[in-house]
Amino acid sequence: MSGAVLVLGATSDMAREIARAFAAKGHPIRLAARVPERLADDKADLETRFGVPVTLHAFDALDTAAHAGFVAGLPELPEIAVCAVGLMGDQAETAADPEAAARVMRTNFEGPASILERLADAMEARGSGTIVGISSVAGLRGRASNYVYGAAKAGFTAYLSGLRNRLAKRGVHVVTVLPGFVRTRMTEGLDLPDRLTAEPSEVGAAVLRGVEKGRNIIYVRPVWQVVMTIIRALPEPIFKKTSL
Amino acid sequence: MTVLSGWGGYPRIDTEVLRVRDEADVARALDGGPLIPRGNGRSYGDSAIGAGRTLDMRGMDRMLGFADGVLTAEAGVLLSDVIEAFLPRGWFPAVTPGTRFVTLGGAIAADVHGKNHHLDGSFCDFVDWVDMIGPGGAVRRVARDDPGFDWIRGAMGLTGIVLRAGLRLRPVESGWIRQEVRVADTLDEAVEAFESRLDAPYAVAWIDGLARGAALGRSVIAFGRHAARDDLPPEARTDPFAVPRRREVPVPFHLPDFALNRFTVRAFNAANLAAGRRAEAKGPHLVDWARYFYPLDALKHWPRLYGRRGFMQFQCVLPLETSRAGLAALLDRIAAAGLASPLAVLKRMGPQAGRFSFPMEGYTLALDFPVSDRSLALMTALDDITDGHGGRFYLAKDSRLPARRLAATDPRVEAFRAERARSGADRVFASAQSERLKL
Structure with a gap:
């Protein structure tokens, strides 16, 4: 029997496909979101398709004081925890409204880092487990179009890297996922290039594969590694004049 | 705006696509002007392209x-x-x-x-x-x-x-189909084969669309039923639902327009017929569900075989009384045109159901044609023959039927329009096809 998989931020399109990928392998699934009632149909879907037990849990990424209690209240310490919490926000709005900016920074960095810290401690004590953080290529270099989001994701990526380093000899593995463009609710209406844009189901398959193979950093579509290597290599005097 | 087409790649039409994820999303979308739901885009023509907006139901x-x-x-x-x-x-x-x-x-x-x-x-x-x-x-x-x-x-x-x-x-007791193949050398033999085996759970014929004269209607008929566990060889009985996984073979790019011509299709048809004769000689044998029901699914992006311009499918059903004469006339016209159509399928249908469903008791014939003026002219001629024999057309395959032809061949259209007007559906639901066909 495979161990339980906890999916944080389970209402997103990516989270749904990640849950499906693990359920298909027989893992019991714990779905966590702010309003777990909204996940009733997703629970039914996983149970009907894959015949695995699924439970729903209330979880607010921004309510960091409650995170320790949330972990203690789970049916078990999960074998795998996936954090798919995220908020793109609107760059213009986040620039104009400090509260909106704080919400983007807290949702993409502070909240995920807080909950994963609690899970990491418990997994370290147990001596096993895998933590998966869904970060973003936007965190690899700040761009004018979404630098608040990008900065928060950069923080999260650095956090995951540090966590991986800390737990490497403790039996706990950390996977950083940099999905690139994905056709989700978050990117609805954006004109995305087909070659660079993954379906949520590709993310699910990539995360499952990354966990099974113990990968450290995964891009969903390999082409993104090339794209980001180039973008990161651009000298700042040139980069600052681009509109990527 | 997004350019959408059906499985045939023709026509291509601009529409606004909205992905919906739950009932509330759908309810909200109804207010913004005419729309049509779209599933996985496997209808061939313009049925699932909104006149204005298209609801992507895959969410x-x-x-x-x-x-x-x-x-x-x-x-x-x-x-x-x-x-x-x-x-x-x-x-x-x-x-x-x-x-x-x-x-x-x-x-x-x-x-x-x-x-x-x-x-x-x-x-x-x-x-x-x-x-x-x-x-x-x-x-x-x-x-x-x-x-x-x-x-x-x-x-x-x-x-x-x-x-x-x-x-x-x-x-079902297994993932296997017990198949029996018959090669029919003439159309009469093919029809006879269907009529004499009406108790066979599954029956489908592939027709050689280039055969003429005495060989008109030459076809390979595959009868089948779900195999029981006891039909399987002993070693397969422990896991009767496991079948060999076939790799999907993609057609990597659009072939040039001339790739499918009467010579390549003739070669394909000859090979198909030879394979049919070998299968017939084998007697009843087992094939897995994917091979039996979905041979084309293994060929990913197969419409690319028809080139960039795409293809159209013609599918009609003829009433039982006129089927023989109607099929002969259709096949004769198709063979005379010599237009490449490697995938020609004949099936026996049972009685009609519902108010607007396609099937009626008789025979249904489906063929693909590459998009071209010659194909369009041929399809108009096939429309005439269908019309003359009391047949009608399958909207899931259609991409070019004129409204007056639909109305002439399907008297149910008037009641369908009236029902749409009565319920108010005509103001909310519209596809490129419904506009073209004035539904």
Whole structure:
């Protein structure tokens, strides 16, 4: 029997496909979101398709004081925890409204880092487990179009890297996922290039594969590694004049 | 705006695409002007391209429960997902079209048929109920025996949007089909073969569309039934649902327009016929479900074989009384034109059901043609023959029928329009096809 998989931020399109990928392998699934009632149909879907037990849990990424209690209240310490919490926000709005900016920074960095810290401690004590953080290529270099989001994701990526380093000899593995463009609710209406844009189901398959193979950093579509290597290599005097 | 086309790649039309994920998303979308739901885009022409807006239903793809052989699922669930989840538990779709990559909603909207229509009817005969959202946004559950159901099945999404359905599956003992192949050297032999085997659960014929004269209607007929566990060799009985996984072979790019010509198609047809004769000589044998029901699914992006311009499919059904004469006239005209159509399929259908569903008792013939002026002219000639023999056309395949032809061949159109006007659906649901056909 495979161990339980906890999916944080389970209402997103990516989270749904990640849950499906693990359920298909027989893992019991714990779905966590702010309003777990909204996940009733997703629970039914996983149970009907894959015949695995699924439970729903209330979880607010921004309510960091409650995170320790949330972990203690789970049916078990999960074998795998996936954090798919995220908020793109609107760059213009986040620039104009400090509260909106704080919400983007807290949702993409502070909240995920807080909950994963609690899970990491418990997994370290147990001596096993895998933590998966869904970060973003936007965190690899700040761009004018979404630098608040990008900065928060950069923080999260650095956090995951540090966590991986800390737990490497403790039996706990950390996977950083940099999905690139994905056709989700978050990117609805954006004109995305087909070659660079993954379906949520590709993310699910990539995360499952990354966990099974113990990968450290995964891009969903390999082409993104090339794209980001180039973008990161651009000298700042040139980069600052681009509109990527 | 997004340019969308059907499976045939023709026509290509600008539309605004909205992905919906739940009932509330659909209800909200109804206010913004005419739209049509779209499943996995496997209808061939313009049925699932909105006149204005298109609702992408693939975001509603949750299975909600399974009890007593009935699967409750959202409209965007694919038949391939149903097979993946339920064949290992001993269940298979009771009716399936020639591809498994269709959504339940699309299958209901087109009331698709399979190789068993003569015995079992069409897809909606196994849909116990649907939850449908009407033009006003009200959601109601319509059972199959409710008269309202007849305005949903085969209505191409033009009377409302199916959100969820209860689909009755068929219990099977294995993932194998016990197949018997007959090669018919003439059309008469082919029809005779169908008529003498009406008790065969599945029957489908591939026709050589280039054969003329005495060989007109030359075909390979595959009869089949689900294999029982005892039909399997002993070593397969421990896991009767496991079948060899075939790799999908992609057609990597659009072939040039001349790739399919009468010589390559003739070679293909000769090979197909030879394979049919070998299979016939084998007697009854086992083939796995994917090979039997979905040979083309293994060839990913197969429409690219037809080149960039895409292809059109002609599919009509002729009443039983006129079938022989009508099929002979159609095949004669097709062979005379010599237009490449390697995929020509003949099936026997059972009685009509519902108010607007395609099937009627008789024979249905389906052929692909590359998009060209010559093909269009040929298809008009085929329309004339169909019309002259009391036949009608399958909207899920259509991309070019004129409105007056549809009205002339299908007297049900008038009542369908009246029902759309009565319910107010004509102001909310419209596809490129419904505009063209003035539905």
